[in-house]
Structure formats: structure tokens, C-alpha cells
Amino acid sequence: MDFAGAVQDHMALFNACVRSGDWTPFVATFTEDARMTVVNAPAGTLMGRDAIGAMYTHRPPTETMRLLEVDTVDEGTAAVRFAWDSGRESSMVVRWRGDRVCGVELTL
Numbered sequence: 648m649d650f651a652g653a654v655q656d657h658m659a660l661f662n663a664c665v666r667s668g669d670w671t672p673f674v675a676t677f678t679e680d681a682r683m684t685v686v687n688a689p690a691g692t693l694m695g696r697d698a699i700g701a702m703y704t705h706r707p708p709t710e711t712m713r714l715l716e717v718d719t720v721d722e723g724t725a726a727v728r729f730a731w732d733s734g735r736e737s738s739m740v741v742r743w744r745g746d747r748v749c750g751v752e753l754t755l
Contacts, residue, residue: 648743650725651717657741657748658729662711670703678749686754 657676664673674696677683683693683702690706693699710732718726724742731737742750 648723650719653743654717654725654727654741655714658712658714661708664703665708665711668707670700670707674700674703676748678744678747681747681749681751683751684753686752688753688755 660673660676664670677696677699679696680694681696681699683690683699685691685693690702693702712729712731714727714729715736716728720726720740723744724740726738726740728736728738737753737755739751739753741748
């Protein structure tokens with residue numbers, strides 16, 4: 648898998664949804680049983696696309712992301728370092744199943 652391209656596409660869609668306020672296209676990229684863990688934030692662990700969608704609807708992010716680095720962890724997993732609009736750096740581990748995201752561990 649081309650992780651650099653997949654991560655860039657994922658982040659571009661995220662950024663477009665920050666700007667539009669419509670999270671439907673972004674949430675649609677997750678598998679039905681996706682798991683998202685947000686470290687250092689009240690969201691905690693979310694199980695399933697519906698729970699992830701509810702988080703983005705009720706507590707939407709207000710900053711876009713800028714990709715800094717992508718490393719391959721294994722066949723379906725990438726480690727990502729990025730910066731928010733504010734300049735603060737964060738990281739995430741993204742797992743794919745086919746062309747859909749099945750897991751995200753976001754460290755703020």
C-alpha cells in the first residue's frame with residue numbers, strides 16, 4: 648500500500664471536512680467496526696463508525712492538519728507525524744483494511 652498517498656488523501660479529506668463542517672464523507676472512509684482512540688483528550692476510545700461519526704458531529708475539530716512524516720509499521724499500518732494549524736505537532740497510527748480505515752490511535 649502507498650501509505651504516503653493514502654495518508655495524504657485521508658488528511659486532505661479531513662481538512663476539507665473541517666472547512667465545510669460536513670463530516671459525512673470523512674466518516675464514510677471508516678469500516679463499520681472501526682476503532683478510534685484519542686489519547687490526551689476526553690473522547691477516549693470510540694467503537695464503530697457510528698460512534699466516530701457522532702464525535703465529529705458533536706465535537707468537530709476546528710484545525711486542519713499538515714503532514715510531516717509517514718512511516719510504515721506493517722502491511723496495513725502507518726505511523727504519522729503531523730502539525731495542526733496552530734503549529735502544535737501530534738501523531739497517529741492509522742490502520743487500513745482494504746481501502747477503508749479500520750483503526751486510528753491519535754495522540755494529541
